[in-house]
Amino acid sequence: MSTFSELGLREEILSALADMGYETPSEIQQKAIPQVINSTDDLKAFAQTGTGKTAAFSLPIIQQIDPENNNVQAIILSPTRELAVQIGDQIQKFSKNIKGLKTVTVYGGASIEDQFRKLKKGAQIVVGTPGRTVDLISRRKLKLENIQWLVLDEADEMLNMGFKDDLDAVLEATPETKQTLLFSATFPKEVEAIARNYMYNPAEVEAGTKNTGSDNxxxxxxxxxxxxxxxxxxxxxxxxxxxxxxxxxxxxxxxxxxxxxxxxxxxxxxxxxxxxxxxxxxxxxxxxxxxxxxxxxxxxxxxxxxxxxxxxxxxxxxxxxxxxxxxxxxxxxxxxxxxxxxxxxxxxxxxxxxxxxxxxxxxxxxxKDIPSGEEICKVQLFKLVEKVKETEINADGISGYLDNIYEQFEGLSREELIQKFISMEFNSFLEYYENAADINDTRSPRERDDRGKRRNDENMTRFFINIGRKDNLTPPRLMGLINDQNITNNVEIGQIEILDTFSFFELDKNFETETIDAFLNNAPEFEGRNVNVEITKKRRSGGGRGGDRRGGRRDTTPRGGRNDRNNRRDGDFRGRRRDNGAANNDPSRNRSNRVQNKSWGRKRD
Structure with a gap:
């Protein structure tokens, strides 16, 4: 096991690390710090979150930076402002004993004028988010033509967040002679593409194995x-x-x-x-x-x-x-x-x-199984007992009240006193989980259709929608369309059936009204068509060999469309029954389709 001093760091840095409680370097620090200090080659470094990447790239930069030169010598890019602030704070702590070394952190959501002033005073290290960094470069407030180090921290996340164009802009403002250090917790192909396009013959170090989870x-x-x-x-x-x-x-x-x-x-x-x-x-x-x-x-x-x-x-x-x-x-x-x-x-x-x-x-x-109410009550009860046992007694604070308290409890046995205390603290918890249902989904595959839902589930309502395969509708796109209406939180989507010119889907029947209102008031479009959603009757169980799929007659008596809205306002949420013809007729031709989002919060376990 090496020490920080064995990695070649100067005394000012070692004393700062000691003050911070750093004793031995992590695996990524042991591998990356000597590589950056002893070589000008670009570096591609993999390390899982929480393994000390900030010190791995910042300590060797601090080691080599010239504090007497006020030009920006290192730029560190981070995907979020929180992470940028965190990195900036760490670097300031690492470099606190090096006179003249200044670090500035720039990010959106903060005063750009303040950042102008800090940069004008001079800083050797700038930590920033891609967007704000590009903004400062375009305003000619941040000059990177003299930098020696470019760090891309959490490179995978910067790509996930759509910062590729910003990264291109920053790289165009930097000299080819810089040393690029790319740190990432995962290495998907997009990050590998960054290495190929932006780095020259990079060295590679790993702490752990690429794209794996922690053993802990x-x-x-x-x-x-x-x-x-x-x-x-x-x-x-x-x-x-x-x-x-x-x-x-x-x-x-x-x-x-x-x-x-x-x-x-x-x-x-x-x-x-x-x-x-x-x-x-x-x-x-x-x-x-x-x-x-x-x-x-x-x-x-x-x-x-x-x-x-x-x-x-x-x-x-x-x-x-x-x-x-x-x-x-x-x-x-x-x-x-x-x-x-x-x-x-x-x-x-x-x-x-x-x-x-x-x-x-x-x-x-x-x-794992979701714990039952009985299991939870047992754990919480003994947690309460443990908490009582570990409570320190403030003898001086309560001594003046004890005689009266003892008098109040006179006649109660030890067992009764304990039972009363536990009941006072625990009764509400017991009542909440009394007769609590098992909420594990233990249904067998036979109880589901090809989309993983129950067949003929009486808890689901079947809806007609006037778009189908000819509109390029697929089950995932239909699910996305439903979710976009913000009907309610986590509404359960059941069976989906896509036909040529129209389709059917099932939703939790508790949200019939919210679903119709959502589509009516939002007036969504799909592939240029106005979308119409109505409630239909359930298919009859046992009606032949999948007659719906084979073009047989279907009962599609919809209810809940636009003409039915006044009826719902009068309190009849079932809507008026209407005969719109056979399934091959498109009910949407007779009415347009709008729906509203209501947040009907229901408390349930």
Whole structure:
């Protein structure tokens, strides 16, 4: 095991590292620091999140920089402002004993005038987000013609966020003689393309194996229905009373909705996403680092700036859009030698999507059952007992009240006193989970159709939609169209049937009205056609060998269209029954199609 002094770092840096508690370099630091100090070759470095990449590229730059030259000598690009701020702060701590060395961090959401002034005073190192960096270059406030080092940190995420054009613009403003250092947690083909196009014969170092998960992280999955995703999160939190983790959502809207529900249900939670101002983001992150927030609900991008080493759990509310993103998410836990758990909530039809992730991380997911109410109550009860046992007694503070307290409890046995105390603290919890249902999705394949849903599910409503194969409609595109209407959070989509000129889909029957209203008021279009959605009758069970698919007669009596709107306003949510002809007739020709989004929050476990 080497030490930082053996890596060739100067005394000023070593003393700063000692003050920060750094004792031995991580694997990526041991490999990258000597390479950058002793060679001018470009470097391509792989390291998982939380392995010390910032020190790996910044320490050798600080070692070689000229503090007497006020020109910008190093530019470090980061995908998010949080991560840029974090890198800038770290570099300032590493270089605090080197007189004259200045670092400036530039990013959107902050005063550009302040950044102008800081750059004008001179800085050897600039850390920035791609967008703001390009802005400063175009305004001629940031000059990079003399830089010696260009660092692309989290290169994979910069590409995922669409910064390729910005990267091109920054590289055009830099000299060919610079040393380019590319650091990434994953190396998809897009990052390899950056290396080919922007780097010359780069050296390569790895800490761990490319695109694999951490050995300290247990990867688990729970099979749920769409309507039970949030209930599953609550139960996972309740079975882990000491949970300290991040819940990842794919969109800002999902992020906000999940966090609001958790807060309303009494959980110590908050959200972090792109709609927050910089001051709000800083406040949330600081509270989370201080453990004033137990669960942080975040989008992938917003969480990139978090540097927390003792997270117990990462929960994937839904699978990320790209498999590589799972590595980033799970890498937030199991850091600094600690153990962690990465949990994925999937529906039955999504279980197959875990296989390519397993191949990517070279680890198997472990199937877990969502805990029952009885299991949760047992864990919470003994957690309460443990908390009472560990409570320190403030004898001086309570001594004046004890005589009266003893008098009040006179006549109660030890057993009765304990039972009363536990009941007072625990009754509400017991009542909440009393007779709690099993929310694991344990249906067998025979109970599902080819889209993974129950056949003839009485909990689903069947809808007609006036677009089909001739409009280039596919099941994924139809699901996307439904989700775009923002009908409600996590509405369950059932069977989908695509025909030539029209189609059918099923949704949770609890959201019939919201679905019709959503399509009526949003007036969506698809491939240039106005979209019309109406409620139809269910297919008869056992009606021959799939007569619907083979062109047989279909009962498509729709209800709930535009002409039925006044009826719904009068309280008859079933709508008027209308005979629109056989299935081959397109009901949309007689009416246009609009729908509205209502957020009808229903509390349920």
């Amino acid at each position: 992280v247990s990867n688990e999955y729970y099979v749920v229905t769409e309507r039970n995703r949030y209930a599953a999160i609550k139960r996972i939190a309740d079975i882990n009373p000491d949970i300290y983790g991040i819940i990842f959502c794919r969109t800002r809207r999902e992020c906000q909705e999940v966090s609001e529900k958790l807060i309303a249900d009494g959980y110590n939670a908050d959200s972090l996403h792109g709609d927050l101002s910089q001051a709000q983001r800083d406040s949330v992150m600081q509270k989370f680092r201080n453990k004033n927030i137990q669960m942080l609900v975040a989008t992938d991008v917003a969480a990139r700036g978090l540097d927390v080493n003792n997270l117990t759990h990462v929960i994937n509310h839904k699978l990320p859009d790209q498999n590589e993103a799972y590595t980033h998410r799970s890498g937030r836990t199991g850091r600094a030698g600690n153990k962690g758990v990465s949990i994925v909530l999937v529906t039955s039809r999504e279980v197959g999507k875990l296989r390519p992730i397993e191949r990517k991380i070279k680890k198997k997911f472990i199937k």
